Structures are given as C-alpha cells and as structure tokens.
Amino acid sequence: MALLEVESVVRSYGGVRAVDDVSVQIDAGEWVAVIGPNGAGKSTLFNLLGGQVKPNSGTVRLAGRNINRLEPHARYGLGVARSFQISSLFPDLTVREHLTLACREKHRWNLARTWRGDRELQARVDEMLDLWGLDRDRDHALPALLSYGEQRRLELALAVASKPRLLLLDEPNVGLTAAECDDLLARLRALGPDPAVVFVAHDMDMVLGWATRILVMHQGGLLADGPPEEIANNPFVEEVYLGATGTTTA
Ligand SMILES: Nc1ncnc2c1ncn2[C@@H]1O[C@H](COP(=O)(O)OP(=O)(O)OP(=O)(O)O)[C@@H](O)[C@H]1O
Ligand SMILES: [Mg+2]
Structure with a gap:
C-alpha cells in the first residue's frame, strides 16, 4: 500500500476546476516535485493534501485511511506536516x-x-x-x-x-541563495530515508537536484508523472511548462 493515495480528486472554484480529477500514489521515501505554470493547481493540490481545502469529490488516503474529512491539525497528528510559502512564524x-x-x-x-x-x-x-x-x-x-x-x-x-511521514513544502527555496538551498537539502536528507517529501518549486535546477520523481500539473490536471530524466526530455512538458515560465513567479 502506498503511503499517500489520491484518487480522482476534484476541487472547483466557481467554474474553475483548480484540481481536475487527479489521481496519484506516493510511497515512503519518495522526493516528489510538483511543477507547472501559474494557476495549474499546485497550491490547491497541496491544500487538499494538508487539509486546508476539502475536495468536491474523490478521496485522499494516508496509509490506507481516508483522511478527506480531517482538519489540518488532525492530519498533522497522523504525520502530515507542511511548510508555507509565506512566513508562518509568530x-x-x-x-x-x-x-x-x-x-x-x-x-x-x-x-x-x-x-x-x-x-x-x-x-x-x-x-x-x-x-x-x-x-x-x-x-x-x-x-x-x-x-x-x-x-x-x-x-x-x-x-x-x-517526525512526519509526509512532508509538504511549498516553495522552500524562495529567497534563499543556491548554497542555502543545498544546505536545506542536506538537513532534510538527514531526517532519514522514510519520510515522503512533496515540494512545489519553479526553479528547475532545484527540481532536478532534489526530486526522484516529478509531477507536472496543467489546468488542474496531471500532465505528466515520471522520473526527472524522463520529464526533462518530454517535449509536451517543455512546450506547456517551460514555454510558460516567462509568466511564472519564482
Ligand atoms: N480560493 C480560491 N478561490 C477562487 N479561485 C481559486 C482559489 N484558489 C485557487 N483558485 C484558482 O484555481 C486555479 C489554480 O490555482 P492554484 O493556486 O492552485 O495554482 P498554482 O499552480 O499554485 O499557481 P502558482 O504557480 O501561481 O502558485 C487558479 O485558476 C486559481 O485562480
Ligand atoms: Mg501556488
């Protein structure tokens, strides 16, 4: 059984399907980058995993347990931890x-x-x-x-x-130098092989350096899912994602 199982999840805002029928499974120990142009649905997917947002339909399971209805603090208790792009310090x-x-x-x-x-x-x-x-x-x-x-x-x-089992990091590198970003990676790796780490990033150097697997989102859907070398050479991904980086904020 995968640590995280996302099954046919949909989240709409008015007429916009921010996340449109996404299914994905993530195992313990995977380092998964979620990439895609602005508005692709990355943050909404993160919110669905962290519990900040509930799906219109579909299921999110952690270690086989349906966590759809659980609030963020309850998910935290089960091992789902999250960092936010905007500082959350008091x-x-x-x-x-x-x-x-x-x-x-x-x-x-x-x-x-x-x-x-x-x-x-x-x-x-x-x-x-x-x-x-x-x-x-x-x-x-x-x-x-x-x-x-x-x-x-x-x-x-x-x-x-x-000591989370699933760590969700929303653009953890923003504002850091390349050296600070490397330092962060080393400290996260020191957590050991068990946690699954899922992160959103726009910086392709970081994505290719950190990820064992890349999910590409586009218009709410999952456009591609595979190892970095496969994603980097996917012409459709290049057209849709890299072609749109001009409008992307890092
Ligand atoms: N709370 C909300 N209310 C209305 N629309 C929303 C809301 N959250 C997201 N959306 C819409 O859903 C779509 C996906 O947004 P989302 O923030 O998930 O994209 P993203 O991939 O994280 O983009 P970015 O790279 O700019 O952060 C967008 O069209 C956005 O306008
Ligand atoms: Mg976002």
Whole structure:
C-alpha cells in the first residue's frame, strides 16, 4: 500500500476546476516535485493534501485511511506536516518558544510529569536547534532578529518536529541563495530515508537536484508523472511548462 493515495480528486472554484480529477500514489521515501505554470493547481493540490481545502469529490488516503474529512491539525497528528510559502512564524514568540510548542505534541505524556517532562522537552528543543543550525545562545531572539535563512530553517524545523511521514513544502527555496538551498537539502536528507517529501518549486535546477520523481500539473490536471530524466526530455512538458515560465513567479 502506498503511503499517500489520491484518487480522482476534484476541487472547483466557481467554474474553475483548480484540481481536475487527479489521481496519484506516493510511497515512503519518495522526493516528489510538483511543477507547472501559474494557476495549474499546485497550491490547491497541496491544500487538499494538508487539509486546508476539502475536495468536491474523490478521496485522499494516508496509509490506507481516508483522511478527506480531517482538519489540518488532525492530519498533522497522523504525520502530515507542511511548510508555507509565506512566513508562518509568530512575531512575538522566541525561537525556543516556537520549537517548544512544535515539539510538545510528541511529549504530551511527559508534560504530566512536569519537571522531568519539561527537561526532556527542552533537550529535544536543543537537539532541533543544533540540527537546523540555529544558535542556542540566541534562542530567545524573536523571528524579526533572525536572518532570512535562519527564519526558513526555523520554519522547516517546526514542520519536521513531529517526525512526519509526509512532508509538504511549498516553495522552500524562495529567497534563499543556491548554497542555502543545498544546505536545506542536506538537513532534510538527514531526517532519514522514510519520510515522503512533496515540494512545489519553479526553479528547475532545484527540481532536478532534489526530486526522484516529478509531477507536472496543467489546468488542474496531471500532465505528466515520471522520473526527472524522463520529464526533462518530454517535449509536451517543455512546450506547456517551460514555454510558460516567462509568466511564472519564482
Ligand atoms: N480560493 C480560491 N478561490 C477562487 N479561485 C481559486 C482559489 N484558489 C485557487 N483558485 C484558482 O484555481 C486555479 C489554480 O490555482 P492554484 O493556486 O492552485 O495554482 P498554482 O499552480 O499554485 O499557481 P502558482 O504557480 O501561481 O502558485 C487558479 O485558476 C486559481 O485562480
Ligand atoms: Mg501556488
């Protein structure tokens, strides 16, 4: 059984079929890029997986379980984590407070034991700070005092704090240099081989560098689905996708 099974999913807005009868299966450990021109339906598909939007018809299953009706927080509890393109950090919470909240879910049973529980929780936060290259000495800084790269790393750390089985990343490279993007990839790979990572990206260097498989969306539908070398040489994809990059915002 695939980790994620999307079956004939449709989501319309008025007369627009933002996602039009998409079926796809994704296994644990896959790194799947979702590409396509502006308005192709990439974000809507992500919202359907994360639970921010519900399908008009069709089914989304995680490890065989129908999760159509589950809200984002319930999906998070089952291992679906998501980062957003627009910063989702709270301006009044420190770096440590952000991570404490994110790590808390997994340690809830420990919190009942107060002091010991808190110590274990803070040890996990320290571990996350180190893993994501965030300075322990500056853990009381508010997000505004972090560099842009540090903010992105904190957001990713929050997304993976739950040890997700399915990680959804919406344009994780936006605003980063190529070196910072490579650094992010190395940190994500350190999560191990198990999580499936699905990401939206417009940068083809990044897509070809990260993905083991590429989904191409066009007008709500799935235009192509295959390994990077196959997609890169697909003339139809080139015409529809690369031909439209002039209007695409990175
Ligand atoms: N909340 C909404 N209300 C109305 N129309 C919407 C809504 N969300 C998406 N759409 C429409 O659905 C289509 C797909 O949009 P979507 O945002 O999924 O595209 P996208 O592939 O993410 O594009 P981009 O690359 O520009 O981010 C578009 O025509 C868009 O206008
Ligand atoms: Mg989008």
